[in-house]
Amino acid sequence: MKKLILPLMLLLTTASYAQLLGPNISGNVESTFQYLNEDTLIGAQQPSEKTVLNSYALVNYTYKGFKAGARFESYLPHVLGYPDRFSGTGLGYRYVGYKHDLVEFTAGNFYEQFGSGMIFRSYEQRQLGIDNAMDGLQLKLTPMPGLTIKGIYGKMRFDFNSRLQNSDGLVRGFDGEIDFSQFLGLLDSSKFKLRIGGSFISKYQSVSNAAYIMPKNVGAYGGRIYMKYDKFYLEAEHIIKENDPSQDNGYIFNKGHGTLINMGYSQKGLGIVLSAKSIDNMSFRVNPDLALTDLQINFLPALTKSHTYNLAATLYPYATQPVGEVAFQADVFYKIPKNTKIGGKYGTQINVNFATAYRPVRHTSSINPEDSTGITYKTGLFDKSDSLFYRDFNIEIKRKLNKNWKIGVKYFHFDFNNDANLVTKGASGIISSNIAVIDAQYKISRKHTIRWELQGLWTGKNNRDKGDWVTGLVEYTISPSFFFAVMDQWNYGNPNSSQRLHYLIGSAGYIMGSSRIMVVYGRQREGIFCIGGVCRPVPATNGLTITFTSTF
Amino acid sequence: MKKLFLILPVVALLTMAFIPDGGNGKDGKKVPAVTLKDMQGNTINTADVKNDGKPIVINFWATWCKPCKQELNAIADLYEDWQDETGVKLIAVSVDDQKTTNSVEPYVNSTGWEYDIWMDVNGDLKRAMGVNIPPQTFLVNGEGNIVWSHSGYVPGDEEELYDQILAISK
Numbered sequence: 001m002k003k004l005i006l007p008l009m010l011l012l013t014t015a016s017y018a019q020l021l022g023p024n025i026s027g028n029v030e031s032t033f034q035y036l037n038e039d040t041l042i043g044a045q046q047p048s049e050k051t052v053l054n055s056y057a058l059v060n061y062t063y064k065g066f067k068a069g070a071r072f073e074s075y076l077p078h079v080l081g082y083p084d085r086f087s088g089t090g091l092g093y094r095y096v097g098y099k100h101d102l103v104e105f106t107a108g109n110f111y112e113q114f115g116s117g118m119i120f121r122s123y124e125q126r127q128l129g130i131d132n133a134m135d136g137l138q139l140k141l142t143p144m145p146g147l148t149i150k151g152i153y154g155k156m157r158f159d160f161n162s163r164l165q166n167s168d169g170l171v172r173g174f175d176g177e178i179d180f181s182q183f184l185g186l187l188d189s190s191k192f193k194l195r196i197g198g199s200f201i202s203k204y205q206s207v208s209n210a211a212y213i214m215p216k217n218v219g220a221y222g223g224r225i226y227m228k229y230d231k232f233y234l235e236a237e238h239i240i241k242e243n244d245p246s247q248d249n250g251y252i253f254n255k256g257h258g259t260l261i262n263m264g265y266s267q268k269g270l271g272i273v274l275s276a277k278s279i280d281n282m283s284f285r286v287n288p289d290l291a292l293t294d295l296q297i298n299f300l301p302a303l304t305k306s307h308t309y310n311l312a313a314t315l316y317p318y319a320t321q322p323v324g325e326v327a328f329q330a331d332v333f334y335k336i337p338k339n340t341k342i343g344g345k346y347g348t349q350i351n352v353n354f355a356t357a358y359r360p361v362r363h364t365s366s367i368n369p370e371d372s373t374g375i376t377y378k379t380g381l382f383d384k385s386d387s388l389f390y391r392d393f394n395i396e397i398k399r400k401l402n403k404n405w406k407i408g409v410k411y412f413h414f415d416f417n418n419d420a421n422l423v424t425k426g427a428s429g430i431i432s433s434n435i436a437v438i439d440a441q442y443k444i445s446r447k448h449t450i451r452w453e454l455q456g457l458w459t460g461k462n463n464r465d466k467g468d469w470v471t472g473l474v475e476y477t478i479s480p481s482f483f484f485a486v487m488d489q490w491n492y493g494n495p496n497s498s499q500r501l502h503y504l505i506g507s508a509g510y511i512m513g514s515s516r517i518m519v520v521y522g523r524q525r526e527g528i529f530c531i532g533g534v535c536r537p538v539p540a541t542n543g544l545t546i547t548f549t550s551t552f
Numbered sequence: 553m554k555k556l557f558l559i560l561p562v563v564a565l566l567t568m569a570f571i572p573d574g575g576n577g578k579d580g581k582k583v584p585a586v587t588l589k590d591m592q593g594n595t596i597n598t599a600d601v602k603n604d605g606k607p608i609v610i611n612f613w614a615t616w617c618k619p620c621k622q623e624l625n626a627i628a629d630l631y632e633d634w635q636d637e638t639g640v641k642l643i644a645v646s647v648d649d650q651k652t653t654n655s656v657e658p659y660v661n662s663t664g665w666e667y668d669i670w671m672d673v674n675g676d677l678k679r680a681m682g683v684n685i686p687p688q689t690f691l692v693n694g695e696g697n698i699v700w701s702h703s704g705y706v707p708g709d710e711e712e713l714y715d716q717i718l719a720i721s722k
Contacts, residue, residue: 022580028682060680062584099585113674116650123649123674127685140587148595179595193593228593235654262654271658301651306616331655333662346629349663441707449707479708514688514701549684551701 039542088162117299146183169205246288253374256281283322326384327357432460468493515550591669606639623705
């Protein structure tokens with residue numbers, strides 16, 4: 001680590017004297033402070049410190065092809081819901097590297113993704129407490145136009161205890177991609193576009209297990225193709241993972257597979273996407289004995305829309321089942337043209353989405369699970385059963401009525417299997433719910449705008465869970481510097497009358513260019529917090545939260 | 553470790569103090585060099601972005617980010633006029649990850665946005681430009697220097713952005 005300090009300091013200092021040569025410094029700061037109250041009604045706890053703080057500062061430096069950077073992190077102690085191991089202040093991420101037209105390398109920490117990420121994805125999602133940065137060496141080569149080769153080798157970030165703590169095991173691999181629209185000028189000016197790629201990843205981890213002989217090296221490999229012609233595209237990836245007994249799969253020796261197919265059509269005013277996914281036994285961790293989001297080597301995208309309205313996003317959100325699922329999704333975006341009778345002066349946007357996921361079939365008839373192979377079932381591509389994991393149908397209509405008014409309505413229907421994807425302790429089996437949202441915005445003047453949201457959620461008769469909810473929100477904004485909002489989430493239809501609570505929360509913010517400070521006070525429901533399809537349970541809290549972010 | 557914690561921020565602050573303040577674009581802060589794909593699937597180097605000496609707006613958004621879409625839709629109504637008057641080009645950088653990145657192109661085409669779209673699937677440009685959460689807007693002047701930045705979006709912010717564009721396009 002010390003080896004890194006001196007060059008970094010020198011470079012940062014040189015930066016100030018060499019402005020004309022174009023050194024660049026960029027980065028950001030983010031701090032979240034909370035003062036927490038105890039609230040026994042919702043199960044919100046007060047830590048003995050009463051206050052908590054998460055804080056981050058990232059600095060990137062580039063000069064010509066050279067780059068270096070570091071991120072400080074503080075958990076004093078960490079915000080509730082973060083991994084308990086995160087504590088103290090120190091360097092959580094640092095790198096040096098060089099980028100040339102043909103070659104790019106990074107030593108130290110880096111993030112990288114191969115293909116869709118089903119084989120390898122190292123990324124940071126701070127709001128979810130996920131950071132599996134690699135620590136080692138990354139190399140990207142472009143030996144000729146259209147050909148890209150990437151290599152990675154290193155350990156993965158696991159923990160933070162006043163400093164970065166990595167996995168014991170190693171992750172290494174390479175990825176190659178040929179883009180034929182650039183490669184040898186093959187499809188230079190054609191409307192047809194073609195890319196093919198292949199990846200290989202191997203992890204090494206020495207594990208001892210009393211019952212099983214654990215493989216130390218586990219490989220995964222796969223290929224992908226992307227084709228586009230005019231307004232159509234088709235994209236597919238298939239990944240195979242060698243036997244990888246783990247806590248997630250119950251220490252079986254089956255191989256795993258992940259298959260993802262997307263196709264789409266789009267033109268002005270209309271877009272359609274169809275997706276299909278088949279996953280079996282694809283949990284892939286550096287250390288097979290871990291759980292939750294720890295040391296995950298790959299990323300399995302959930303085939304569902306990322307909802308943003310409070311009741312739709314937090315109560316019954318779906319996450320991929322790495323052990324296995326067969327899933328489908330269809331998305332249609334349509335804009336009724338402007339200046340038409342139905343479309344109105346500004347046009348009307350209609351978005352329809354349908355997503356569903358099922359348990360895969362596991363054939364066991366000709367298999368002896370006790371034999372020495374450790375293979376306990378057989379399954380195929382898209383071999384789905386009738387056992388439903390999740391279904392989501394939703395439709396959204398948005399329209400600008402005139403210069404001042406905008407209105408949107410949205411309807412959702414969810415069927416959620418709580419046994420497969422546990423989000424609530426109050427129910428089992430399929431929970432059905434209907435959600436309706438009305439969202440209206442009125443522009444008072446050039447800078448002043450008021451917006452309302454009214455949302456209702458009603459659960460089915462058979463499986464009530466927490467019953468019915470209503471959420472109201474009022475937001476007042478003054479461009480470019482202020483915003484104020486009050487939201488009340490009311491569980492008025494809870495079968496248990498003592499739980500018919502109001503979750504009232506108020507927030508205010510001040511924006512100064514690229515900096516922003518936000519103050520939130522109130523009661524936050526226990527639930528699942530999701531960003532971009534990755535979800536993390538967050539505890540109930542009651543208190544004050546102050547967030548400061550700044551970009552430079 | 554403790555020493556380092558003190559030294560690095562101090563050095564960083566001192567360094568920044570030497571660099572003239574933004575606003576006039578003379579600090580030479582450029583768009584960092586990151587290799588990405590655009591929506592058409594072409595590989596691009598972000599540092600090579602050009603607009604014939606006219607201003608460029610770089611806006612970070614995602615299909616799941618409501619204020620982002622609201623901002624880009626508001627600008628879309630004005631974009632033709634903005635382009636006629638200033639020659640400005642807007643690049644909308646999608647930070648959608650693999651879960652939602654497939655719906656970027658159909659969404660963009662259905663809404664009729666005329667922007668250039670870059671796909672930042674693993675957040676490489678987002679990190680390099682120090683973006684915390686979308687939306688975040690950067691304004692790049694004719695010399696390729698980042699001269700202004702704004703975090704978040706509330707209705708009316710597009711007017712402020714246009715005032716900034718007008719100020720640098722003479």
